Amino acid sequence: MNDITTTWRRMLFVAPFVVLLILAVVYACDVTKPPGSTSPAATGPSAPPTGSTAPTDAPATEGGPGEATPPAAEPTTALPTTPPTPMDRHDDPPPPTSAPPPPPPQAAQVDMKDPSAVSRAAVLTMWTVDTTKDANAEAGTLRAAPFLSPALVQAAREGAAIRPSQAWLEMAGHQGRTVATAVPxxxxxxxxxxxxxxxxxxxVTVSPVADSGWRGVPDTLTVYVTLGRSAVDQPWRVTGYELD
Known part of the structure; x- marks a missing residue:
């Protein structure tokens, strides 16, 4: 009986030292673990979640909770492209650079008591011809008869019988016409x-043109016009002209 009592007393005396030794060993193991390692017994709100790793510089994956989402790419707008030009477009006539001048005025539109108005209408009509409608260059002078003296009209009729000039034939080959302007x-x-x-x-500037886009060489003339009338109450008429 005394031996059993003695054994328990020894165990009660040694047990605290054994417990202290175990705790010391456990504590020593925790201290020697590398930074960032977790203890299996760590619990509570401050304990890191199991399996968590330190953040790295790798790009975040879109869609994960708490992970950064890369900025969306800006939409791009397709620029309009110019359709290719057909190869045969070089045959098309060039667009007009300005509006063509109005046609020569009619006699009813002209103040026949004004020598400037009469002479301007005469020269514009005389140098405006169309090879698709007129037989020769004298057709313009015949249309200007309301502004001309009878002698000039007769001279135009006689000139119509003369063979057309080379310039007229070239313009007729392109079915061209003339556009005339007159500046004082x-x-x-x-x-x-x-x-x-x-x-x-x-x-006076006379420009040969054609609807096909053909352009002849413009001709600039200085026209000296003489006008006369029999009395102050009569209309003015062109009695003669010279070219320079």
Whole structure:
């Protein structure tokens, strides 16, 4: 009986030291673990979740909770492209650079008591012809008959019988026509008008053109026009002209 009592007393005396030794060993193991390792017994809100790893610089994957989402790419707008030009477009006529001048005025639109208006209408009509409608260059002068003296009209009729010029034939080959413009070009020292005589000078530009896009060489003329009338109450008529 005494031996059993003695054994228990020894166990009660040694047990605390054994427990302290075990705790010391466990504590020593925890201290020697590398930083960032977790203890299996760690619990509570401050304990890291099981299997968590330190953050790295690898890009986040879209869709994970708490993970960063890369910025969406900006939408791109397709630029319009110019359709290719057909190879045969070089045959098309070029677009007009400006509106063509109006046609020559009709006699009803002209103030026949104004020598400037009469002479301008005369030169514009005389140098406006169309090879698809007119037989020769004299057709313009015949259309200008309301502004001309009878002698000039008769001279135009006689000129119509003459063989057409080379310039007319070239323009007719392109089914062309002429476009005429007239700008006042009176020189200093021009004699003043009298009740029955007047002088006017015009800078006339005659441009051959065609609907196909053909363009001839423009011709610039200085036209000296003489006008007359029999009395102050009569209309002015062109009695003669010279070219320079």
């Amino acid at each position: 070009n009176d020189e200093a020292g021009k004699p003043p008008d009298t009740p029955t005589t007047a002088l006017r000078t015009w800078a």
